[in-house]
Amino acid sequence: MKEPRWLDELEMAAWQGFLEAGNRVTRRLEQQLKDEAGLSHPQYEILVHLADAPGGEIRMTELAERLITSKSGLTYQVGQLERRGLVRRRACPTDVRGVFAVLTEEGRELLRTAAPGHVATVREALIDVLDREELAVLARALGEVGRRLRD
Amino acid sequence: MKEPRWLDELEMAAWQGFLEAGNRVTRRLEQQLKDEAGLSHPQYEILVHLADAPGGEIRMTELAERLITSKSGLTYQVGQLERRGLVRRRACPTDVRGVFAVLTEEGRELLRTAAPGHVATVREALIDVLDREELAVLARALGEVGRRLRD
DNA sequence: ACGTGGTTGTTCAAATTCAAACCAAGCTGT
DNA sequence: ACAGCTTGGTTTGAATTTGAACAACCACGT
Numbered sequence: 380m381k382e383p384r385w386l387d388e389l390e391m392a393a394w395q396g397f398l399e400a401g402n403r404v405t406r407r408l409e410q411q412l413k414d415e416a417g418l419s420h421p422q423y424e425i426l427v428h429l430a431d432a433p434g435g436e437i438r439m440t441e442l443a444e445r446l447i448t449s450k451s452g453l454t455y456q457v458g459q460l461e462r463r464g465l466v467r468r469r470a471c472p473t474d475v476r477g478v479f480a481v482l483t484e485e486g487r488e489l490l491r492t493a494a495p496g497h498v499a500t501v502r503e504a505l506i507d508v509l510d511r512e513e514l515a516v517l518a519r520a521l522g523e524v525g526r527r528l529r530d
Numbered sequence: 531m532k533e534p535r536w537l538d539e540l541e542m543a544a545w546q547g548f549l550e551a552g553n554r555v556t557r558r559l560e561q562q563l564k565d566e567a568g569l570s571h572p573q574y575e576i577l578v579h580l581a582d583a584p585g586g587e588i589r590m591t592e593l594a595e596r597l598i599t600s601k602s603g604l605t606y607q608v609g610q611l612e613r614r615g616l617v618r619r620r621a622c623p624t625d626v627r628g629v630f631a632v633l634t635e636e637g638r639e640l641l642r643t644a645a646p647g648h649v650a651t652v653r654e655a656l657i658d659v660l661d662r663e664e665l666a667v668l669a670r671a672l673g674e675v676g677r678r679l680r681d
Numbered sequence: 682a683c684g685t686g687g688t689t690g691t692t693c694a695a696a697t698t699c700a701a702a703c704c705a706a707g708c709t710g711t
Numbered sequence: 712a713c714a715g716c717t718t719g720g721t722t723t724g725a726a727t728t729t730g731a732a733c734a735a736c737c738a739c740g741t
Contacts (some may be wrong), residue, residue, distance in 0.1 A: 390657050393665045396672030397656065401552040402598040403679035416535040419697085440719060447553040449699055454721055456697085476706050476719045495534040505548065506541050508678060509671050514544045516667040520660050521547030527659060528554035545698055570727085590690060603728055610726095627689040627736050 404504045411500045416493035421448065421456055423497065426465065426482065426490045435482035436469065442480055479513055555655045562651045567644035572599065572607055574648065577616065577633065577641045586633035587620065593631055616640055 385396060385422075405420065418426070428445055429435050437445070442444065443453040447523045457480050460466040465486035471477025537545060545591040548599075555573065565571045569577070579596055582587050588596070594604040608631050616637035622628025660668065 381646075383649050384653070385649060386652070386657065389662070389665050389669060392669035392673060393660075394652060394657065396669050397552075397555070397675060399598065399676035400672040400679075401548075401556070403676055404548075406598065407679055418654070420538055421697090438719085439721095443720095447550065447557065451700075451722080452698055459696095471719095474707075474719080478720065486719065498534050498536060499539070501545060502535070504679060505675055506537065506545065507663060508675050511540070513667055513671045514540050516664055517671065518543035518547050520664045520668065521551040521646070524541060524656055524659050525547060525550035525554055528551075528655060572727090591688080594690095600729055601690065602692080602730075606727070622689095625689080625737070629690065 393448045396505060399440070400505075407504050408497070408500060412493065412497060416489065418489075418493065420458075421446070422460055423490075423493065425453075425456060425460060425480070426486055429466065429480060429482035429495075430487060430490055435487070436479040438471065439478050534678055551656075555610060558655050559648070559651055563644065563648060564628065566647045569640075571642065572597065572603075572606075573611060574641075576604075576607060576611060576631070576646065580617065580633035581638060581641055586638070589622065590629050590631060594602040611637070 383522055391445050412423050416423070424446055425442070428442060429437060439453060439457070440450060443450045457466055457468070461468065465483060467481050467483055469481050470481040471479055483489075502518065506514070560571050563571055563574050567574070574595070575597055579593060580588060590604060590608070591601060591657070594601045597604065599607075608617055612619065616634060617631050618634055620630040620632050622630055657665070
C-alpha cells in the first residue's frame with residue numbers, strides 16, 4: 380500500500396471549510412424555508428427549476444439529473460408537491476413512458492412569496508459574507524469541481 | 531413586501547457552484563467510502579474526530595456539535611459503529627448522565643486502511659482541481675462562512 | 682437542604698433517502 | 712416481425728435523519 384499524499388495545512392483548511400460551510404448553509408436554508416414557506420430545500424429547488432424551464436415543465440429524468448438526486452427520490456418529492464397542488468404531472472405526447480412535472484399557478488405563486496426570504500438568507504449566510512473577488516474565485520473553482528464530477 | 535436584492539450573474543454562479551459542488555462531492559465521497567470501507571460519510575467523520583481527540587474519546591454532545599448533526603442522529607450512528615465494534619461507549623466518571631464515544635483498536639485500524647482511499651478521492655474531486663491561490667481563498671472565505679453560522 | 686432551570690443522552694414517530702427490482706415501452710439489428 | 716438491449720418512471724424495503732418528548736441528573740441561588 381503506497382503512502383498517499385496527505386493534505387497539508389492549507390488543503391485541510393479548504394476541505395474542512397468546504398464541508399462545514401456546506402453543512403451549515405444547507406441547515407440554515409432548510410430551516411428558513413421550512414419556517415417561512417413550509418418547503419424543504421429539495422422541494423424549493425424543484426419549483427425553481429420548473430419555473431426557469433420553458434413552459435414550466437421538465438421531464439422527470441431530466442429534472443432528477445439537474446437536481447442531482449435519485450429518480451426515486453424525485454418521484455417521492457414530486458408526489459408530495461402534487462398532493463399540495465404546487466406541481467402536476469403530464470403525460471409526454473411523444474413517449475408514452477415519459478412524464479412531465481409541471482409547475483401549477485399555485486406553485487408559481489408560492490415560489491413568488493417564498494423567493495425573497497430565500498434570497499435574503501442565501502445572502503446573509505454566504506453571498507454577502509464574501510467580496511467580489513472571492514465570489515469570482517468561488518464561482519470559477521466550484522463550477523469546475525461540479526463540472527468534472529458530472530460525467 | 532419590499533423588493534429584495536436579487537443575485538446578479540456572478541453571485542448566482544457562485545451560489546450554484548457552491549450547491550452543485552457540495553452535492554456532487556458529497557455523493558462521490560459517500561460512494562467511495564461505502565465501496566472501499568463499508569462506511570457512510572457520517573460514520574467516517576465520527577471515526578476521524580475520535581481519532582483526533584486525546585484518548586480517542588469525546589462526549590456525545592460535543593461530538594454532535596463538531597459533526598454538525600442532531601444528537602439523536604449521533605446516538606443512532608454511534609450505535610451502528612458500536613455494533614461493528616469500531617466504537618464503544620464509556621460512562622463519564624464525573625457526570626452520570628455523560629457518555630463518551632471511544633474509538634476502539636478495530637476502529638483505529640479500519641480508519642488506517644480507509645484513510646488513503648478517502649484522501650485520494652478528496653484530492654481527485656476537489657483539492658487537486660484547484661490551485662494554491664484558489665485553495666487559500668476557499669479556506670479563508672468558507673471558513674468565515676462556517677464561523678458565522680456557528681453562533 | 683431544596684426547588685428551579687438547564688443539560689445529557691435516548692427513545693419515538695414521521696419524513697425522507699437511496700439502491701435495486703420491476704414493468705412497460707422504445708430502439709436496433711437481423 | 713422478432714429477440715435483445717436500453718430507457719423512463721414507479722414501487723418496494725431498508726437505512727437514515729430530524730425534532731419533540733422523556734427521564735435522569737447537575738448546578739446554582741436561596
